[in-house]
Every structure is written in C-alpha cells, then in structure tokens.
Amino acid sequence: MRGLPEIEAELERRVEDLGYELVEIRWGGSGRRPILKLRIDRSDSVPGEGVTVDDCAVVSRAIESWLDEHEKIAEQYVLEVSSPGVDRPLVRERDFDRFRGEQVAVSGKEVLLGRATRLEGELLGLTEVGTEREAVLLRLPDGEEVHVPRSEIRKAHLVYTWK
Numbered sequence: 458m459r460g461l462p463e464i465e466a467e468l469e470r471r472v473e474d475l476g477y478e479l480v481e482i483r484w485g486g487s488g489r490r491p492i493l494k495l496r497i498d499r500s501d502s503v504p505g506e507g508v509t510v511d512d513c514a515v516v517s518r519a520i521e522s523w524l525d526e527h528e529k530i531a532e533q534y535v536l537e538v539s540s541p542g543v544d545r546p547l548v549r550e551r552d553f554d555r556f557r558g559e560q561v562a563v564s565g566k567e568v569l570l571g572r573a574t575r576l577e578g579e580l581l582g583l584t585e586v587g588t589e590r591e592a593v594l595l596r597l598p599d600g601e602e603v604h605v606p607r608s609e610i611r612k613a614h615l616v617y618t619w620k
Contacts, residue, residue: 461529468520472497475519477512480541481548492535495520498545500555508540543617553583553593553613560616563593565609576605577616583607 465482472479477497486492497516499507517538524530547553547561561580563569569576578595584604585591592604593613 464527464529467523468495471520471523472516475516477508477516480552481546486535490533490535491530492537493524493530494537494539496539496541496546498541513538513540543615545615547580547613547615550583550586553580556580556615557582560618561593561595562614562616563595563605563610564612565605566611567609569605569609570603576603578603 468482469479472495476499478500479495480498481494481496483494483496484491485494495516497508497513499512517536520538521536524534524536545552545556547556557580559580560577562575562577564575568574576595576597578597581594581596581602583591584594589608591607593607593610594602594604596602
C-alpha cells in the first residue's frame with residue numbers, strides 16, 4: 458500500500474480539483490492502520506500565508522469519502538491534512554520555479570559543494586531540468602552563485618524570516 462502510484466496520482470488530482478496544490482504525501486503507520494499525511498497549499502499564496510484550518514477540513518472531508526471506498530486502503534486508516542507551514546518543502550520542479558527569489562535552505566545527504574551539509578541562500582531556479590545534472594541554483598549570502606546537484610539534496614525548503 459505504501460506509495461501506491463495510482464493512489465497518489467488520484468489524490469493529487471482530487472486535491473487540485475478542489476483548488477489546492479498537493480505539496481507532499483507521506484505514508485506511515487502499518488498495513489492495518491495506515492497513516493496518510495497530506496500537505497496542501499494554495500497555488501496563489503505567498504510564503505507565510507495561505508492554507509487555513511478550514512481549507513484542511515475541506516480537503517480532508519473530500520478525500521475521506523474517496524478513501525473510505527477504496528479497496529486498497531485499510532478501514533482503520535488515519536488521514537492528516539495540513540498546511541506546508543512557513544518552512545514549506547520544495548519538492549517538485551514547479552516549486553523551484555514558483556518560489557524563485559525566496560530564501561531557501563537545502564540540506565545534503567552529505568557535505569554539499571565541499572562547504573556544509575546545509576546551504577542557505579536566494580533561490581534562482583533550476584538548471585539542466587530533466588537531466589542527470591539537474592541542479593538548484595542559489596545565490597549565497599556573500600553573493601556567490603552556486604549549482605547544487607538535486608541528486609545530492611536530501612531536503613529543500615523555504616526559510617521564513619520573522620519580521
């Protein structure tokens with residue numbers, strides 16, 4: 458059941474039909490009591506704004522009715538729908554385009570570019586999209602622009618600056 462592509466594709470379609478963007482799907486729990494965690498966003502939101510508790514409830518109600526009828530989901534499943542938070546993860550190609558110009562952090566599986574396991578800077582976009590050499594282009598605080606290979610990135614997310 459974990460990560461069934463057909464379930465994930467249908468969840469994404471249903472969330473988008475409701476007017477939201479599916480940011481991330483996480484599976485947890487066990488086969489008897491699976492936990493399905495969805496993080497949603499509004500495609501028109503700016504960092505630090507967006508999804509409300511009411512939005513999460515709308516998506517949860519709509520998705521639950523479909524999950525209740527799905528034969529590959531155990532009856533005792535747990536569904537959690539939440540906002541992506543102020544440190545919204547950047548998962549898909551469209552995320553790196555949408556949040557161009559924002560402050561982001563990328564964490565590596567190991568040391569990135571011989572510097573550190575975490576780099577922070579202004580997101581300038583992706584380079585060589587769709588190839589093995591696809592990379593995140595960042596402007597570091599000192600002004601240097603670096604290409605961080607996506608294959609070496611464990612996690613990328615927005616960095617919220619408190620005002």
